[in-house]
Amino acid sequence: MAGPWITEHEVSVVEDAMRNGWYEHAYDYCEKFQAEFAVYHDRQYGLMTPNCTTAIHLLLAGLGVGPGDEVILPECTWIASGAGVTYQGATPVFADIDPNHWCIDPESVEKLISPKTKAMIVVDLFGNMPDMDALQAVADKHGIFLIEDSAEALGSVYKGTRAGKFGIGSVFSFHRTKTLTCGEGGMLLLDDKELYERCSMLRDHGRRPGGPAYFNEEVTFKYMPFNVQAALAYAQFQRIDELVGKKQEQLNQYREKLSDIDDLQLNPEPEGGINGAWISAVVFGKSHNMSKHKAIEELEKLDIPARPFFYPLSSLPAYGEMIDEYKTRNSIAYDISERGINLPGAANLTGEQIDKVCDGIHRILT
Ligand SMILES: Cc1ncc(COP(=O)(O)O)c(C=O)c1O
Incomplete structure (x- = not known):
């Protein structure tokens, strides 16, 4: 990862x-x-x-x-x-x-x-x-x-x-x-x-x-x-450009190899800005009916690691599970978090491994 x-x-x-x-x-x-x-x-x-x-x-x-x-x-x-x-x-x-x-x-x-x-x-x-x-x-x-x-x-x-x-x-x-x-x-x-x-x-x-x-x-x-x-x-x-460049290259590869799937959101490239792309993340559109937990489970069966999008902090035991108070108020966070995963982003990730991850995502969505 x-x-x-x-x-x-x-x-x-x-x-x-x-x-x-x-x-x-x-x-x-x-x-x-x-x-x-x-x-x-x-x-x-x-x-x-x-x-x-x-x-x-x-x-x-x-x-x-x-x-x-x-x-x-x-x-x-x-x-x-x-x-x-x-x-x-x-x-x-x-x-x-x-x-x-x-x-x-x-x-x-x-x-x-x-x-x-x-x-x-x-x-x-x-x-x-x-x-x-x-x-x-x-x-x-x-x-x-x-x-x-x-x-x-x-x-x-x-x-x-x-x-x-x-x-x-x-x-x-x-x-x-x-x-x-x-x-x-x-x-x-x-x-x-x-x-x-x-x-x-x-x-x-x-x-x-x-x-x-x-x-x-x-x-x-x-x-x-x-x-x-x-x-x-x-x-x-002293190697900052090289290190950031590697992350951006990964995000670009993910973007390119997943571009044929509709209703899928990856990190945006901001207008007039640059995305340093520390983590490449995917949010599955609602049409896929794919939760983060289901996606991680299905990808794991294909030997592909993934991590969940951050949980809303208010839903965690650390903050007393204030879901009732926050879920309606912060409905977008609760919704996006449920449908998002983080993709592998290790610096030594190979092109073949990125292909495998993208192939896995295609498979679990069809
Ligand atoms: C958004 C954000 N804030 C703060 C931290 C804390 O960083 P550290 O693990 O160096 O304490 C992290 C690191 O994981 C982070 O992702």
């Missing part, structure tokens, strides 16, 4: 970190990676973290989100998008998604805004981009923060602007399943100097970078990156 593309380049950079990245060089790769990754995304500051979940948490803490606050996020995303909201004692509120690109719907967000709303976390699902202009307009109108969860959107572009440049801050994931990986890793990107300084302090036990030794201003987190982890991510970053 998923996995990285590691070359001799990564091996030699990691070896360098292992041999030389200690003493006064203990954070060299972290600093280099943070700085260059920020520049690439036209941001002022980057803070590498142990993973993306901690990057989101760090940003929410830096913004002062806490008990009594509400944060709006899409129904269909990985739970990590909103976990930090709960860690901070705030309340997540789930918005419906757009049926065309499956990302958060600005109209649904606007309906959910209350005096308690402090922020919205918008997610670039699978590399698809939401309607950022409309979302930013809602955020501005109501004076709330927009946070971009671009964990899945490396290489995506919205109207000429790279994913990762939207809102007060954005986050990326370098989890082992991601396009650019170091096994576990994350990044917080910011433009605001004060917020950057606050998040830097929160990331390291309440110590100011460069401040006096053993002098903690607050009891906070330990979300520091590790140089060897950063070296691997940095080496992958």
Whole structure:
């Protein structure tokens, strides 16, 4: 389903970190990676973290989100998008998604805004981009923060602007399943100097970078990156076009080989934008009468792996199974989620394997 593309380049950079990245060089790769990754995304500051979940948490803490606050996020995303909201004692509120690109719907967000709303976390699902202009307009109108969860959107572009440049801050994931990986890793990107300084302090036990030794201003987190982890991510970053290109090639092959099937939706290629295509997903049109569970089961019989479209978060035990409250309100999310699957997207997937997956989909739909 998923996995990285590691070359001799990564091996030699990691070896360098292992041999030389200690003493006064203990954070060299972290600093280099943070700085260059920020520049690439036209941001002022980057803070590498142990993973993306901690990057989101760090940003929410830096913004002062806490008990009594509400944060709006899409129904269909990985739970990590909103976990930090709960860690901070705030309340997540789930918005419906757009049926065309499956990302958060600005109209649904606007309906959910209350005096308690402090922020919205918008997610670039699978590399698809939401309607950022409309979302930013809602955020501005109501004076709330927009946070971009671009964990899945490396290489995506919205109207000429790279994913990762939207809102007060954005986050990326370098989890082992991601396009650019170091096994576990994350990044917080910011433009605001004060917020950057606050998040830097929160990331390291309440110590100011460069401040006096053993002098903690607050009891906070330990979300520091590790140089060897950063070296691997940095080496992958140097191959970013190649890595993103591989994902886009996979999506194009799926698109081409499934194009003869009517009533089938794959990740859209946005007008004036680019889809980084972290995951190629398929949503079966209603005429196929094919649920995600049935499709996964049928494909498994043909020895083809697939994963379910994200469940609506409000339907999960983690959130107390609030189906009754949310199912009608977020009917599009509940409907799309039921009919969608994620296709294999490992970096070492061969053309023959993609043929096999597409052949399998043809077979289960006829
Ligand atoms: C949309 C989204 N947000 C956040 C995360 C969290 O990333 P990590 O696993 O690096 O903590 C992921 C990763 O799986 C994700 O897909």
